[in-house]
Amino acid sequence: MKTLVAYFSHVGENLQNNEIVELKKGNTEVVAEKIAALTGADLYKIEEDEPYPFKYEDCLRRARREDENNEHPAMKGGVRLNIDDYDQIYIGFPIWYRTYPRVVATFLETYDFSGKTVYPFCTNDEGTFGISLLEMQGVLKGAEITDGLAIRGVDVNDSDGRIRSFVGLL
Numbered sequence: 001m002k003t004l005v006a007y008f009s010h011v012g013e014n015l016q017n018n019e020i021v022e023l024k025k026g027n028t029e030v031v032a033e034k035i036a037a038l039t040g041a042d043l044y045k046i047e048e049d050e051p052y053p054f055k056y057e058d059c060l061r062r063a064r065r066e067d068e069n070n071e072h073p074a075m076k077g078g079v080r081l082n083i084d085d086y087d088q089i090y091i092g093f094p095i096w097y098r099t100y101p102r103v104v105a106t107f108l109e110t111y112d113f114s115g116k117t118v119y120p121f122c123t124n125d126e127g128t129f130g131i132s133l134l135e136m137q138g139v140l141k142g143a144e145i146t147d148g149l150a151i152r153g154v155d156v157n158d159s160d161g162r163i164r165s166f167v168g169l170l
């Protein structure tokens, strides 16, 4: 059995230290690549079919609409992952509106995670998972969900120690 790192990350304007900054590479993607490099896991990027807006305010508006209506936006490429190949799955996302983006909700509800060990990680501006872990526990009932790793976006390049410890290398 293999290990997978599945993540969503947004390229464009983002919130960092409560200020709008433009990211060339998403914060969650930085962490996902580090985890894959340390564990030898396969890397899978969860993408939305209809791109989230580049501009922060527009993205926030869409995130709010999707959150309020509990939308499940389609994933680009549809169902193309063979989840049965993996028994350990890292799942990464930014915190949007105190939880994971709705396209990650689509991902979690599309595949069957029962019997798998799930290692959640997130990046954020405020330092916490918000309600995302609670929400994930409600959806992935048959999976074992471990303690997660939450990293502030501004800290992703200074978090190698925490990441190594998260993957069991420290």
Ligand SMILES: Cc1cc2nc3c(=O)[nH]c(=O)nc-3n(C[C@H](O)[C@H](O)[C@H](O)COP(=O)(O)O)c2cc1C
Binding pocket: 008, 009, 010, 011, 013, 014, 015, 016, 023, 025, 026, 027, 028, 029, 056, 059, 060, 061, 063, 093, 094, 095, 096, 097, 098, 099, 123, 124, 125, 126, 127, 128, 152, 153
């Ligand atoms: C639409 C949107 C909503 C956000 N909502 C929150 C939030 O509720 N709490 C928080 O701490 N950070 C929030 N942020 C900041 C992101 O979680 C943070 O910048 C994260 O590191 C972005 O990761 P990414 O570059 O991989 O997309 C939000 C960012 C965006 C774009």
